Each structure stands twice: as structure tokens, then as C-alpha cells.
Amino acid sequence: MRAWLARRFDAAYERVLRHEISGAPSHVAVIQDGNRRYARKHGQDASDGHEAGAETTERVLQWCADIGVDELTLYAFSTENFDRPPEERDRLFDLLEEKLYAFADRDRIHDEGVRIRAIGETHRLPPRVRDAIDYAERRTRDYDQFTLNVAVAYGGRAELLGAARDVARAVDTGDLDPSDVDVDAVDARLHDDPVRDVDLIIRTGGDERTSNFLPWHANGNEAAVYFCTPYWPEFSRIDFLRAVRTYESREESWRRARAERALALLSALGGVELREARSVLDRFRDHAPDGVDVDDDTPTATSD
Known part of the structure; x- marks a missing residue:
């Protein structure tokens, strides 16, 4: 009975992991x-x-x-x-x-x-x-x-x-x-x-x-x-999927860091540098910190 439950749990957890991986x-x-x-x-x-x-x-x-x-x-x-x-x-x-x-x-x-x-x-x-x-x-x-x-x-x-x-x-x-x-x-x-x-x-x-x-x-x-x-x-396959999930988390963190650095440049620079920073930010638009509008010339925090 215990082995059957363990197999059912592993199968369910594997489905959850697979769903989390995009x-x-x-x-x-x-x-x-x-x-x-x-x-x-x-x-x-x-x-x-x-x-x-x-x-x-x-x-x-x-x-x-x-x-x-x-x-x-x-x-x-x-x-x-x-x-x-x-x-x-x-x-x-x-x-x-x-x-x-x-x-x-x-x-x-x-x-x-x-x-x-x-x-x-x-x-x-x-x-x-x-x-x-x-x-x-x-x-x-x-x-x-x-x-x-x-x-x-x-x-x-x-x-x-x-x-x-x-x-x-x-x-x-x-x-x-x-x-x-x-x-x-x-x-x-x-x-x-x-x-x-x-x-x-x-x-x-x-x-x-x-x-x-x-x-x-x-x-x-x-x-x-x-x-x-x-x-x-x-x-196991579960171990493999966990590894892939770690990769995806690492990629998400990397993209967010790039977006945050671009936001800092937007605040500090102008002219050509500003356009370059905005081009970086545009590539990582989906990863910009919450509450930031990237369509204006400078980042603007919105109120709650």
C-alpha cells in the first residue's frame, strides 16, 4: 500500500513539475x-x-x-x-x-x-x-x-x-x-x-x-x-524536471537583473545612452519590476 501511494505521489508531483516548466x-x-x-x-x-x-x-x-x-x-x-x-x-x-x-x-x-x-x-x-x-x-x-x-x-x-x-x-x-x-x-x-x-x-x-x-x-x-x-x-525524471526548473528560475532572475540595470540607466543617462538603455529594457519588458511604466522616457512608479 505504501509503495502504491508513493508511486501515485511521484506521478502527481511529476505532472506538477512538468506544468511549471514553460x-x-x-x-x-x-x-x-x-x-x-x-x-x-x-x-x-x-x-x-x-x-x-x-x-x-x-x-x-x-x-x-x-x-x-x-x-x-x-x-x-x-x-x-x-x-x-x-x-x-x-x-x-x-x-x-x-x-x-x-x-x-x-x-x-x-x-x-x-x-x-x-x-x-x-x-x-x-x-x-x-x-x-x-x-x-x-x-x-x-x-x-x-x-x-x-x-x-x-x-x-x-x-x-x-x-x-x-x-x-x-x-x-x-x-x-x-x-x-x-x-x-x-x-x-x-x-x-x-x-x-x-x-x-x-x-x-x-x-x-x-x-x-x-x-x-x-x-x-x-x-x-x-x-x-x-x-x-x-x-529520476522528477530530479531531471527539478533541474530544468532551476534553469528556468536562473533565467528569470537573470532577465530581471538586466531589466533592473536598464531601469537604472534610464534614470541616470540621457541622449544616445538613454536610447541604448531603453532598447535593453524593451527586450526584457515582461521582466521589469512591478509598477514600472517603460513606455515613458523615464521609469515612473505607480501608486497602489
């Missing part, structure tokens, strides 16, 4: 933490935890499709993971190889136009994993409805360092003028194909840190971050 982040990045702790909790081997986590990954793909996410990046294997015990590391490689082939052959991937690509220092991976990556990328390279990035042998600091070295080499050889070093120049050297700015980072397992994950695309975009306690195999 949009979706374009790019969600996930740090899938807690597979090993989940296995220990259930008296299993680490490999069993990774297997259970892979099942959650498949569900999250569907949840993203359901609400209209365009890009999903999964932190599957960090550069630090090379330091794990050889038997666990080999099992992770087995799982990566197996899932990459399986995803590339899945009908839903092709029906929904999902492009799979790997990001990271893939040259450090065993040949069999590199072959699986190549297979998945070749089979899906022409799709553009949804992008699934698999971060393998990935480290954000190493990624930025590599881009900085490429920029320095281009300047040294005369292929790039120092005055032309800008965001686009760095972006072009991070990945072969563009990665969208990250809107939302989700980390499971209870740790509240982003672990060097996509620093250029997340920090530069001031991405929302959602930390939750369930281990990755336990991550």
Missing part, C-alpha cells in the same frame, strides 16, 4: 556521479554500478527529447579516470565500446536524427574504443535534430590549454594576428565542430562541484547548476 535549456551537460557508490550500497561490483548508470543515460536521452533540449553532453570518462584500477578501467572501456555501437545502431537514434560525437583526448583511449567512436560518429554525422556529446578522456583544463597552444602557434606562424584573437578564434580550436554554450549543468551523487567540466562553454555562459543527492543510477 521551456527548455538548449544544452544540458551532466556529470554522472555515484555509479560506484550505488554499487557498494547494493553490495555489487563497480561494473554493476556502471551498467545501471548506462540505463539511466538512455532514459535521460528520452527526457531531453520530450521537453525539447537540443544538445546533451555526458561526462562519461575523465582524464582522472585513467588512474582507476586497471580492471575497473577496462570494464569502463568495455561499456563505452558496447554502448557506442548499440546507440549507433538503435532505430530511435536514426528516427530522431541524433548526432553522436566524442569530445576529449580520444587518442589516449584503447583502439577498440576509438573504433567504436568512429563507427558512431560516421553513422550519425549527417543528423542535426539533436546532438549527443560523449565526453571521454576529457578534462576542461587540458581542453583550454590545447586551444591556447593552437592560438599561440597560429600567431607565431603569422596565420593569426594577435588583434584577431577573440572568442571565435578560441572556439574554433576547442572542437572540430561547434559546441553550444551550456545552459544547465547537472551533477548527481551529492558532491557540489563542476569538476573541470566544459569550463569555456559553461562559465562563459553563466550556466545554471543543479546538484542533487541521488546516485546516477537512481536519478
Whole structure:
């Protein structure tokens, strides 16, 4: 009886959360933490935890499709993971190889136009994993409805360092003028194909840190971050919807802050600056503080 009530409650709460969400982040990045702790909790081997986590990954793909996410990046294997015990590391490689082939052959991937690509220092991976990556990328390279990035042998600091070295080499050889070093120049050297700015980072397992994950695309975009306690195999649709709600709250707060700054400019400036401030405010008209009329030349507080 208690389990039945819990299921009914979860179903009702999920409907409430879905009703509260009006949009979706374009790019969600996930740090899938807690597979090993989940296995220990259930008296299993680490490999069993990774297997259970892979099942959650498949569900999250569907949840993203359901609400209209365009890009999903999964932190599957960090550069630090090379330091794990050889038997666990080999099992992770087995799982990566197996899932990459399986995803590339899945009908839903092709029906929904999902492009799979790997990001990271893939040259450090065993040949069999590199072959699986190549297979998945070749089979899906022409799709553009949804992008699934698999971060393998990935480290954000190493990624930025590599881009900085490429920029320095281009300047040294005369292929790039120092005055032309800008965001686009760095972006072009991070990945072969563009990665969208990250809107939302989700980390499971209870740790509240982003672990060097996509620093250029997340920090530069001031991405929302959602930390939750369930281990990755336990991550539920309710947890996912809560994360998206956090993103929406963050976006609302950001827009209101922009509107309030524009109002301050309207009060303090005139001339060209005034017109520029009003153009900012017009874009965030729906988020102006209550009681403010943005149609006049200056903000006017209305009486109660």
C-alpha cells in the first residue's frame, strides 16, 4: 500500500513539475556521479554500478527529447579516470565500446536524427574504443535534430590549454594576428565542430562541484547548476524536471537583473545612452519590476 501511494505521489508531483516548466535549456551537460557508490550500497561490483548508470543515460536521452533540449553532453570518462584500477578501467572501456555501437545502431537514434560525437583526448583511449567512436560518429554525422556529446578522456583544463597552444602557434606562424584573437578564434580550436554554450549543468551523487567540466562553454555562459543527492543510477525524471526548473528560475532572475540595470540607466543617462538603455529594457519588458511604466522616457512608479 505504501509503495502504491508513493508511486501515485511521484506521478502527481511529476505532472506538477512538468506544468511549471514553460521551456527548455538548449544544452544540458551532466556529470554522472555515484555509479560506484550505488554499487557498494547494493553490495555489487563497480561494473554493476556502471551498467545501471548506462540505463539511466538512455532514459535521460528520452527526457531531453520530450521537453525539447537540443544538445546533451555526458561526462562519461575523465582524464582522472585513467588512474582507476586497471580492471575497473577496462570494464569502463568495455561499456563505452558496447554502448557506442548499440546507440549507433538503435532505430530511435536514426528516427530522431541524433548526432553522436566524442569530445576529449580520444587518442589516449584503447583502439577498440576509438573504433567504436568512429563507427558512431560516421553513422550519425549527417543528423542535426539533436546532438549527443560523449565526453571521454576529457578534462576542461587540458581542453583550454590545447586551444591556447593552437592560438599561440597560429600567431607565431603569422596565420593569426594577435588583434584577431577573440572568442571565435578560441572556439574554433576547442572542437572540430561547434559546441553550444551550456545552459544547465547537472551533477548527481551529492558532491557540489563542476569538476573541470566544459569550463569555456559553461562559465562563459553563466550556466545554471543543479546538484542533487541521488546516485546516477537512481536519478529520476522528477530530479531531471527539478533541474530544468532551476534553469528556468536562473533565467528569470537573470532577465530581471538586466531589466533592473536598464531601469537604472534610464534614470541616470540621457541622449544616445538613454536610447541604448531603453532598447535593453524593451527586450526584457515582461521582466521589469512591478509598477514600472517603460513606455515613458523615464521609469515612473505607480501608486497602489
